[in-house]
Amino acid sequence: MLEVAFRHRFQGLALDVAFQAPGGVTALFGPSGCGKSTTINAIAGLMRPEQGRIALDGRVLFDGGTNLSPQARRIGCVFQDARLFPHMTVAANLRYPSRWRRGAARDFDRIAGMLALEPLLQRRPGTLSGGERQRVAIGRALLSDPALLVMDEPLAALDEARKAEIMPWLERLRDQIRLPILYVSHSVPEVLRLATTVVLMQQGRVVHSGALADILADPQLAPQLGAREAGALIHATVEAREEDGMIRVATAGGPMLLPGMDLAPGQVLRLRILAHEVILAREAPPGLSALNVLPVVVTRIQGGLVQLAPGQGATHERMLAQVTPRSAKALELQPGTPCHAIVKSVSVLQS
Numbered sequence: 001m002l003e004v005a006f007r008h009r010f011q012g013l014a015l016d017v018a019f020q021a022p023g024g025v026t027a028l029f030g031p032s033g034c035g036k037s038t039t040i041n042a043i044a045g046l047m048r049p050e051q052g053r054i055a056l057d058g059r060v061l062f063d064g065g066t067n068l069s070p071q072a073r074r075i076g077c078v079f080q081d082a083r084l085f086p087h088m089t090v091a092a093n094l095r096y097p098s099r100w101r102r103g104a105a106r107d108f109d110r111i112a113g114m115l116a117l118e119p120l121l122q123r124r125p126g127t128l129s130g131g132e133r134q135r136v137a138i139g140r141a142l143l144s145d146p147a148l149l150v151m152d153e154p155l156a157a158l159d160e161a162r163k164a165e166i167m168p169w170l171e172r173l174r175d176q177i178r179l180p181i182l183y184v185s186h187s188v189p190e191v192l193r194l195a196t197t198v199v200l201m202q203q204g205r206v207v208h209s210g211a212l213a214d215i216l217a218d219p220q221l222a223p224q225l226g227a228r229e230a231g232a233l234i235h236a237t238v239e240a241r242e243e244d245g246m247i248r249v250a251t252a253g254g255p256m257l258l259p260g261m262d263l264a265p266g267q268v269l270r271l272r273i274l275a276h277e278v279i280l281a282r283e284a285p286p287g288l289s290a291l292n293v294l295p296v297v298v299t300r301i302q303g304g305l306v307q308l309a310p311g312q313g314a315t316h317e318r319m320l321a322q323v324t325p326r327s328a329k330a331l332e333l334q335p336g337t338p339c340h341a342i343v344k345s346v347s348v349l350q351s
């Protein structure tokens, strides 16, 4: 667990940042200039805040009396530009952190293997593609034997093809290494794909932090991730393949059908259902081409977004539907109203 609380004043911006990051990937998200990089730098020991306390797994990194050096903090950093040493081979870059962390060298083969770096070991950074350079930077950060990995816009300098190439490696870090990751990004698709926790920042302050799924299904907070992104992230378990090839999954709202994919029974999925892909009806609609109609109960209504609990409401999962004020009035929607959510499309994220 990373605990962060600090204040710092720059000309033009007073930062007052406080949040906690549990395990998994915590995304720091907010508009340009809100203080994300400054926060990362304070955590990594690259700048000294005027006051505060920063602790990692109960170990104080910074407070009134302590200010550990960046090396002593056990934080691996990956920045937008890979910041590799150009005169050293990839292998020498990767071995660099073992100069100050003796335990690091023994993981060399495992991490080089995991990031598929073996074919690059004798090359110099100048001869690598942007994506390869970032993979080396990730490997080097991991070989410093970190207790936390901090990534500041690690994909921002890459084109779409290179981003797509790196993304599965980041998912692997999250799922296999189980190292907590603090991830700064402007990109909503990256946050949706990687984050488990989101810290929303604005003008030097944390306006909210919590589970990604809760933020996406919160009518007040979801628009901060972008109006088109509001919607649910609900869990589903694969049950069976139907005769026509469709996949039947179980959700808190009952069974749903997904287009045929290579999925095994028992596999847990995250389903993304965007608010503008959901239509509400008070009665179960007959003769409809949509495959997925779920019973739901209205839990909140705010700013054209209706929050819904799937099923009879006895679940903590939430969905959102985009509804015009006129429709909300015509349907007489209010908290507790049972209705039916007609889901026009669903996308499947990895579990």
Ligand SMILES: Nc1ncnc2c1ncn2[C@@H]1O[C@H](COP(=O)(O)OP(=O)(O)OP(=O)(O)O)[C@@H](O)[C@H]1O
Residues within 6 Å of the ligand: 010, 011, 012, 013, 030, 031, 032, 033, 034, 035, 036, 037, 038, 039
């Ligand atoms: N060393 C510094 N001296 C003075 N002002 C600074 C310094 N570092 C950052 N700032 C100011 O603090 C504010 C926050 O900067 P920061 O780089 O942390 O924002 P950010 O959220 O990471 O932005 P971006 O997404 O554009 O990278 C900015 O207004 C910046 O000008």
